[in-house]
Amino acid sequence: MSQVISSARVGHLYQQTIPQLGVGLLYNPSLELYLQACPDSCDYVEIIPDMFWTDRGNGQPERFEEIESWMNVLDKIAAHYPLTSHNISYSLGSAGIFDKAYLEKMKEWHQRYGFKWHSDHLSFVKVHNDQQEEHNAGLAVPVPYDYEVLDMIGGRINAIKRAIPTPFLVENNVYFIDLPDQELSETAFLNELSNDTSCGLLLDIHNVYTNAVNHHFDPKEFITQLQLDKVIEIHIAGGNELGGMYTDSHAGPCPPAVWDLLDYTLPLVPNLCGITFEFHESYFHLLQFDGITRELNRAKAAWHLYHT
Numbered sequence: 001m002s003q004v005i006s007s008a009r010v011g012h013l014y015q016q017t018i019p020q021l022g023v024g025l026l027y028n029p030s031l032e033l034y035l036q037a038c039p040d041s042c043d044y045v046e047i048i049p050d051m052f053w054t055d056r057g058n059g060q061p062e063r064f065e066e067i068e069s070w071m072n073v074l075d076k077i078a079a080h081y082p083l084t085s086h087n088i089s090y091s092l093g094s095a096g097i098f099d100k101a102y103l104e105k106m107k108e109w110h111q112r113y114g115f116k117w118h119s120d121h122l123s124f125v126k127v128h129n130d131q132q133e134e135h136n137a138g139l140a141v142p143v144p145y146d147y148e149v150l151d152m153i154g155g156r157i158n159a160i161k162r163a164i165p166t167p168f169l170v171e172n173n174v175y176f177i178d179l180p181d182q183e184l185s186e187t188a189f190l191n192e193l194s195n196d197t198s199c200g201l202l203l204d205i206h207n208v209y210t211n212a213v214n215h216h217f218d219p220k221e222f223i224t225q226l227q228l229d230k231v232i233e234i235h236i237a238g239g240n241e242l243g244g245m246y247t248d249s250h251a252g253p254c255p256p257a258v259w260d261l262l263d264y265t266l267p268l269v270p271n272l273c274g275i276t277f278e279f280h281e282s283y284f285h286l287l288q289f290d291g292i293t294r295e296l297n298r299a300k301a302a303w304h305l306y307h308t
């Protein structure tokens with residue numbers, strides 16, 4: 001908890017130091033009682049800010065309405081744990097428009113909650129028509145790994161960094177269809193993006209595993225192709241099979257392959273600041289309190305092998 005990564009160690013990626021937090025949980029509503037019962041089970045809590053408000057849509061008056069009951073819970077969590085922010089609505093890959101009102105809302109929340117870092121996915125969820133009317137795809141749609149897209153997303157990350165000085169990370173995404181004739185591989189795209197913008201990487205090991213199962217590649221080879229000194233956070237999670245594909249459903253405990261990949265990766269990521277366990281509340285019954293603690297303790301044991 002006490003160590004920090006200096007800006008020099010990550011190649012002047014950031015203007016300030018990044019604290020090494022340890023092992024955290026991605027918040028979902030089933031964790032309210034768990035965190036009350038087991039307050040020392042994790043070192044930090046990652047939140048999805050979008051869960052705490054109603055968003056009436058870009059351009060609407062009084063667009064963001066914070067949900068009082070959820071905010072009460074968030075304030076209790078913020079009083080006890082360091083927070084990180086995992087966003088789902090920067091929609092970095094939306095060709096139509098970049099949502100500056102969402103960025104302004106997040107700027108306000110960074111001032112309020114002091115997130116240690118923030119992140120979003122290499123994907124898009126917002127789709128716009130010719131009249132700039134916005135629709136939500138309902139899932140994170142992968143982007144083509146082309147230079148034109150790289151330039152567009154790089155510009156958006158730079159806009160985020162200008163507005164919010166907190167370190168920003170980009171997470172590798174899941175894809176169920178492999179787009180043909182792309183100019184870059186996923187790893188080359190992420191590396192170039194990180195070099196161009198000085199963003200960090202959020203390596204979701206379960207997403208790598210999901211893609212490796214569905215598209216038949218070696219996940220360890222994928223991981224070693226990344227610029228691993230840029231990895232600031234790791235996500236671990238579980239999944240399940242649906243329609244002949246393996247999915248990133250966050251279905252309870254991590255499979256053994258994810259633990260194996262975590263053990264493989266940890267000695268290779270010198271600037272890692274946190275390992276976050278993600279599960280969806282609809283799979284709480286597969287974990288219960290004991291199961292959550294078991295996953296966190298397993299991650300802590302791995303973390304402490306390489307971090308004091």
Ligand SMILES: [Fe+2]
Nearest residue numbers: 171204235278
């Ligand atoms: Fe993730």
